Amino acid sequence: MAGAKKSPRKKSPSKKILFEAVFRNSLEAIIILDKSDRIMEVNPAACKLLGRKKKNLLNHKIADFLELPLNWPQVQGRAKIKIKQDQGEAKIAEYSQVQNLLPSYNLLILQDMSSFQNSAIAELELHHQRVELFAEVTLKIRQSLQLQEILQTAVSEVQRILQADRVLIYQVFTNGTGMPIREAVLPEFKPILGVKFPEEVFPEDYRQLYSQGRVIAIADVRSTDANLAECLIEFMDEWQIKSKLVVPILQNAQFPKKTPREDRLWGLLIAHQCQATRTWTDFELELMRQLADQIGIALSQAELLENLEGLVAERTAKLSQANHNLQQEMSDRLEAEAALRHSEEQLRLIANGLPVLIAYVDRQQHYRFNNEAYKIWLGLSPREIQNSHLLKVHGETEYKQIKPHIETVLTGEMVTYERDLILQDGCMHSLSITYIPHIQEDHIIQGFFALTSDISDRKAIERMKDEFISVVSHELRTPLTSIHSSLKILATGKLGSLSKKGQRMLQIADEQTERLVHLVNNVLDLQRIQSGKITMNKQAAQAEELILEAVQTMETLAQEQAIRISIQPNNFIVWADRDYIVQALTNLLSNAIKFSPPNSMIVISATKNHRQTNGKQQQTVSPITFAVQDQGQGIPEDRLETIFERFQQVDSSDSRKKGGTGLGLAICRQIVEGHGGQIWVESCLDKGSTFYFTLPELIQLESKDHG
Numbered sequence: 046m047a048g049a050k051k052s053p054r055k056k057s058p059s060k061k062i063l064f065e066a067v068f069r070n071s072l073e074a075i076i077i078l079d080k081s082d083r084i085m086e087v088n089p090a091a092c093k094l095l096g097r098k099k100k101n102l103l104n105h106k107i108a109d110f111l112e113l114p115l116n117w118p119q120v121q122g123r124a125k126i127k128i129k130q131d132q133g134e135a136k137i138a139e140y141s142q143v144q145n146l147l148p149s150y151n152l153l154i155l156q157d158m159s160s161f162q163n164s165a166i167a168e169l170e171l172h173h174q175r176v177e178l179f180a181e182v183t184l185k186i187r188q189s190l191q192l193q194e195i196l197q198t199a200v201s202e203v204q205r206i207l208q209a210d211r212v213l214i215y216q217v218f219t220n221g222t223g224m225p226i227r228e229a230v231l232p233e234f235k236p237i238l239g240v241k242f243p244e245e246v247f248p249e250d251y252r253q254l255y256s257q258g259r260v261i262a263i264a265d266v267r268s269t270d271a272n273l274a275e276c277l278i279e280f281m282d283e284w285q286i287k288s289k290l291v292v293p294i295l296q297n298a299q300f301p302k303k304t305p306r307e308d309r310l311w312g313l314l315i316a317h318q319c320q321a322t323r324t325w326t327d328f329e330l331e332l333m334r335q336l337a338d339q340i341g342i343a344l345s346q347a348e349l350l351e352n353l354e355g356l357v358a359e360r361t362a363k364l365s366q367a368n369h370n371l372q373q374e375m376s377d378r379l380e381a382e383a384a385l386r387h388s389e390e391q392l393r394l395i396a397n398g399l400p401v402l403i404a405y406v407d408r409q410q411h412y413r414f415n416n417e418a419y420k421i422w423l424g425l426s427p428r429e430i431q432n433s434h435l436l437k438v439h440g441e442t443e444y445k446q447i448k449p450h451i452e453t454v455l456t457g458e459m460v461t462y463e464r465d466l467i468l469q470d471g472c473m474h475s476l477s478i479t480y481i482p483h484i485q486e487d488h489i490i491q492g493f494f495a496l497t498s499d500i501s502d503r504k505a506i507e508r509m510k511d512e513f514i515s516v517v518s519h520e521l522r523t524p525l526t527s528i529h530s531s532l533k534i535l536a537t538g539k540l541g542s543l544s545k546k547g548q549r550m551l552q553i554a555d556e557q558t559e560r561l562v563h564l565v566n567n568v569l570d571l572q573r574i575q576s577g578k579i580t581m582n583k584q585a586a587q588a589e590e591l592i593l594e595a596v597q598t599m600e601t602l603a604q605e606q607a608i609r610i611s612i613q614p615n616n617f618i619v620w621a622d623r624d625y626i627v628q629a630l631t632n633l634l635s636n637a638i639k640f641s642p643p644n645s646m647i648v649i650s651a652t653k654n655h656r657q658t659n660g661k662q663q664q665t666v667s668p669i670t671f672a673v674q675d676q677g678q679g680i681p682e683d684r685l686e687t688i689f690e691r692f693q694q695v696d697s698s699d700s701r702k703k704g705g706t707g708l709g710l711a712i713c714r715q716i717v718e719g720h721g722g723q724i725w726v727e728s729c730l731d732k733g734s735t736f737y738f739t740l741p742e743l744i745q746l747e748s749k750d751h752g
Contacts, residue, residue: 074138074155077146082107082118085150094138094157095128107153111140118142118151125158177502183339184401184498192347193227199340200229203316207329210234211286211317214294214340217255217310223247226312234285234319255293256310260334262325263289288318290325292333296341311344346395349388356385402497405483408455408490410435422499424469447478454480454493463500475504521565529558581622581719585743588617588651588669595630596649599638607643610634613650617669618743625716626740630671632709633736637675641733645676653742668722668739679730689714689724713738 068075074091076084084102092099095110107113112127128136136159143152196214204212213228228238263271265288266281273281281289296311314337360381397417405414411434415427425438435451436444443466450460460480468474481494532555536548543551596610603610619626630649637647650672680688689710717724717738728734 074157076107076153076155078107078151078153080149080151082151091155094136094155096130118144126155183336192344195340195343195347196227197229199314199336200227203314203333203336204229206332207316209290209316210319211237213237213315213317214312215315216312217247217252221247221249221252223312231319237284252310255313256295258293258295258334260293260330261289261291262330264324265322284317285319286317287321288323288325290316290329290333292330292337294337294341294344296344311341314340342395345391349391349395352388356381356388360385400498402495404430404495405492406435406451406495407492410451412438413492422468450478450480451493454482455490457482457484457488457490474499475501521561525558525562525565529555529562532558581625583620583622583720585618586621586623586626588615588619588671588740591619591621591623591626591630592649592651592671594627595634598627598631599634602635603638603647606638606641608638608641609646611646611648613648615651615653617651617653619669619740620743621720621740622716625719629713629716629738630673632713633673636709636736637673637677637734640677641675642677647676648672648674650674669742670737670739672735672737674733674735676733679732680726680728680734681730682728685726685728688726 068088071088071090074094075088076091077086079085084105084107087095087099087102092102095102097110102110110129112129114124114126123139123141126138126140128138130136136157138155139158140153140155142154146152200212200214203209211228211230211234213225213230215223216226217223224242225238228236230236263273265271266273266278266286281287292314293310294312294314296309314333316333360378363377363381393414393416399416400418402418402422403414403416404412404419407413411432412430413432415430417427419430420426430438435447439447446464450462454460459482461477463475463477465473465475477498477500479496481496483491483493485491532551535543536551536555592612596612600610634647634649641647652670652672653668714724717740720740722739722741724736724738726734726736
């Protein structure tokens, strides 16, 4: 526009200022070296990665801080390198270099890869645990051949995995009605199974939604988001239901040719939480879906096995009745044979989809049925094995090993055993083999079913655990104890006096050795508790006595730190292992003392909420809650759960400053959960933390009838 003034143009920063800003704020470590590999300049990211100040890096050889490869500096592109550390975990970095960045100068760029590597390992371990858990439960369900056994196994395993208060299976009938048919419920809650209700009608629209795979996950049945009718909420209140998870059980149905495959709604798999509301995780939802799918497959398999003999009997009856008419006999025979082939095709389809060896062997020890897994595992197709004797298939040496088990199952007894075998891949595998006898109604044994699963991964994990415990017990604890004892003798001065600097170095060595001994003992304690090799010797114990014993143990440490301990006990009687609970209280007190400022107070107490009466007997239904409260630095909210895991601390520097091992709280959790209790923490930064755990109170029967 004519006459308009031009706005002043903003002056751009110089290239030097821009390059300095990039160098200073780069997240990657940047190091400039001379031709002799001496450090001439570093940015802040390099100081942080190498763990040293700038003045301690300049004019030093880069080899003083990095473990250089033999072909340094000819390595082209990116490569990994290890950073030397005075203490703590070693760091791995990815580096690249630019030769002759300037005359007589080279450029080295480093990126920390430790966190990425640890994150990937943790994610892989979590995925492996989930796969292993699902495989274990799936195998238990599929090993059951009877319909009722499948259903009971399903509810029991789901309750165990989800730690739910009640799990039940609700069957939906074709006439539009339904009812619960199997249940697993904790003793303190009323069972639904067996209670007579008015005839229930399962609406058609609900059936269609569930047939399409609808899943209902309600964290709080009283929440407005749940959209539940008032009458349904009243029903749930009667049965103490606070949260629920509902997953459909769909049974696959195969129809004749030109008819599309359909999924039939067989029933519902339902989990209830009664003690408190519960938010269902994505993992729990997915696990329930997959388990419901496995139940549907197992139901189809069980029905096929149950109906197989019925189909054969029906065919025989028809042939006998139509014996006078050859044409009718041939027609009936062809019809029955077609039905049998269809059933066998369905059975083989299911069997071929399972990751186990499945076979049927008659009483003459000839194979009558094999799934396709035999070809993958042993290199033998079902057609090659069909009608062959066990001796011919396995060879004389292997047959001698399995013959005693075969003779046992042919007497009518189920057999399960393990053995090692070289499979088609050329590797030795550990196998779990189960023989299930096939017994007719007249108690005549017709043969047996053989189920074989690969348990090599589980065995490998068990061996790794055993080897680890063996190394810790025999290769670490004994020499550490000897070293610790020798250092104690040196500290007495009986073998000669040392300078003040020598005494200080000896003291540091003694403290670190004692810390290692403590760490090894904690690892062993934790492993023994987790493996179930230790039996909790539970008995009646006074809560006050447990608290006093723990306080007396830690009194000296508290006085050294100028910390007072206040006791607020009550005369409760708990059912617990005295030594382990004292150990848990001692660990919590030790943590509280370590992280509390001088001249502060720690409060330890035991409380109870309420009682419930039943006639003349009074029974405790609420646990005793122990609490250890400090006035320390507090714990960030995002760490309140992870600190109960192994080797977890609020700050990695705490283990060096306070001498902790990161196992104390993990041991506490194992001890408390071994008593059927719970442990948790509430905290406020810079104000302190309170650790809680619960124990069952001894049931007291107080008769009101005085004669």
